Amino acid sequence: GAGVSQSPRYKVAKRGQDVALRCDPISGHVSLFWYQQALGQGPEFLTYFQNEAQLDKSGLPSDRFFAERPEGSVSTLKIQRTQQEDSAVYLCASSLVDSATYEQYFGPGTRLTVT
């Protein structure tokens, strides 16, 4: 079946613009995660959803970052008033069950460049 998909794959934004990044998880997956991966670094946790509930948003770097998953499937990560330090690859992952011991399936990521 289809894996996790993300769109757009590449996004260039001017500083101060708002962006919205979309994630389509694997159908039926309960858990959804967002990560930020800076160049040459490992992914860093941003936020976690169990169905439509956002259970952990401790990794969001500022109040300019907002994520939602209103119907428990597709999720959107929104960044307001983008800054250059927001440039990174944003990864989405989903998991069948609500346990971190289970495999997370990753999407290809959205590369955001803020100029």
Add this chain to the structure above:
Amino acid sequence: GDSVTQMEGPVTLSEEAFLTINCTYTATGYPSLFWYVQYPGEGLQLLLKATKADDKGSNKGFEATYRKETTSFHLEKGSVQVSDSAVYFCALSESSGNQFYFGTGTSLTVIP
């Protein structure tokens, strides 16, 4: 807080050489440990995992053993192939939570 430290790369090996990528961790509870791999142009994929001490994860000829006494989860393969060229990430998750903590990644290039 929880964290993962893995050996820095890049690592370059000849085909059929032995591979070790070191990974150590710091955790407050009883974490599960993972190795993820990212092939060029692709997303992260789970390579192997271990959920408790002394467990050995294995897949595609790669192995890693969960060592609680040394807080380590080193990745090994006896004979690497050109197709193993990728970036390898060590990661942990606490059983009580849902966060994954990743290392910085180790780039491996295998030359014929």
